[in-house]
Amino acid sequence: MAGEARGFQKVANKGDLKEGGLLGVEVEGNKIVLALVEGKVYAMDAVCSHEGGPLEEGELMGHDLKCPWHYALFDVRSGKVSDATVWATDQKSYPVQVDQSTGDILVNLGGGAATTSTA
Numbered sequence: 001m002a003g004e005a006r007g008f009q010k011v012a013n014k015g016d017l018k019e020g021g022l023l024g025v026e027v028e029g030n031k032i033v034l035a036l037v038e039g040k041v042y043a044m045d046a047v048c049s050h051e052g053g054p055l056e057e058g059e060l061m062g063h064d065l066k067c068p069w070h071y072a073l074f075d076v077r078s079g080k081v082s083d084a085t086v087w088a089t090d091q092k093s094y095p096v097q098v099d100q101s102t103g104d105i106l107v108n109l110g111g112g113a114a115t116t117s118t119a
Helices: none
Strands: 008-013 022-027 030-037 040-045 059-061 064-066 073-075 096-098 104-108
Touching: 008 022, 008 030, 030 104, 040 096
Parallel strands: none
Antiparallel strands: 008 104, 022 030, 030 040, 059 064, 064 073, 096 104
């Protein structure tokens, strides 16, 4: 796929992810959490910046992901921590593409601003 040449890697298929749901995946040893909100797939680090909570086990409320351990809130679109969560720092977010013909979800760990694609 053309996207893979730019650093995008297949991590899942859209059939693995339900609307309003979370999915934990591992890419090159990095734990990533995928979220599907309003038809768009987002990706960010899955280990909470506070004390390492597993964000894939958290609760998704709109675009806000709540850590299951100490309830830190993160915006899945950007990885930004909520202003009300003073005990955690921003999560790294990653660009996402969805191959419309296969449903493959591709994530680029190489950096750049997070972008999303409709699932």
